[in-house]
Amino acid sequence: MFTPEIIDRFNKISTPFYYYDLNILENNLKLLSDCLTKSNKVHFSVKSNSNSNILTLIKSYGLGIDAVSSNEIKHCKALGFNSKDIVFAGVGKSDKEIEYGIINNIAYFNVESFQELEVVARISKRLSKKTKVSIRINPNIKSDTHKKIQTGSSDDKFGIDINDISLIPKFNKLENIKITGIHFHIGSQLINLNPFHELCEISNSVLKYLNDNGLKINNINVGGGLGIDYENPENNLLSNFKNFISLFNNKINLERSQSIHFELGRSIVGQCGFLISKILYSKKSYGRNFLILDSGMNNLIRPALYDSRHKISNITSKHTNYSKYDVVGPICESSDTFATDYRLIKSDRGDLIVIHSCGAYGESMSSNYNLRDNINSYFSDTI
């Protein structure tokens, strides 16, 4: 994957930096496009990656945007995304953000509480607008993923309690809003598709209930969540969109006028991004071999935040034998650890280290903690 020419280029760039392989991204986008029917629409979850070049490529495949702040909407509009292709989710939208979404005529709001719905109605009235909303429902489904990226179980803050769906038709009577959809997102990095089967069943019964109670739903937004292979990324660079999309297309009882919306993030961009670092120090302490990199949790917080494990490779080692290492960053936190007891080719100061599968929730979650600089991004077509 990393040819001598690319390594040569990497060696000329100051580390750390993000590297994006746009072929991997395009192959995923093509695969996804091939799986979609006329009744499907994908809104890319911009929180997973807000890099302008990445978004521009995604836009060229006709995807819309799933935004969670007015700044994300602003950013995507500046890149040429059309308001009618932007949906706005998030459990805590401020009045100012709601006003921004309404004025900019976005496709619809994914509203997460009846309290928020009333605020949207009030602001819409003041602006003399009729605003389309989808109601995010928490279906109370346990998904087999890290607790901190589960979003659809009863103790999560997202959406309305499914036992309150009887209130939805009543709230649709509020002036200046129109409930046109239902919305779910049960969690992220789901490899096992069973929870999505459960989601379809729940979605069907909600649709039936709303229909029986006089509320016509246009779009069923099932969120994102499809997982990627972090352990063996090189053999699984493409996501299993076929199984994922067809599951919903086959299981949701869709009427002609209705469509299924998806909000995919990780499965589109996860495998195309890499964090490239240099080893600053290789030290032994109490019998442990530490490799101290020049990138840390400020560049990739997932291991510290979610105990996530990324594949790590040394692409310039001069050795052939392997050793076990704790691969850590320079930040003054013990959680600034990418991997412990990680089997890696013998590594020395100055070697280039690649952390794989960083395209999603990598650059977009990075910070300036310890007042470290933002890092640059490079792309396979221009590097």
Ligand SMILES: Cc1ncc(COP(=O)(O)O)c(C=O)c1O
């Ligand atoms: C509401 C919502 N939709 C979509 C996504 C994207 O999820 P994923 O990147 O797992 O596809 C998220 C991620 O947290 C989300 O909160």
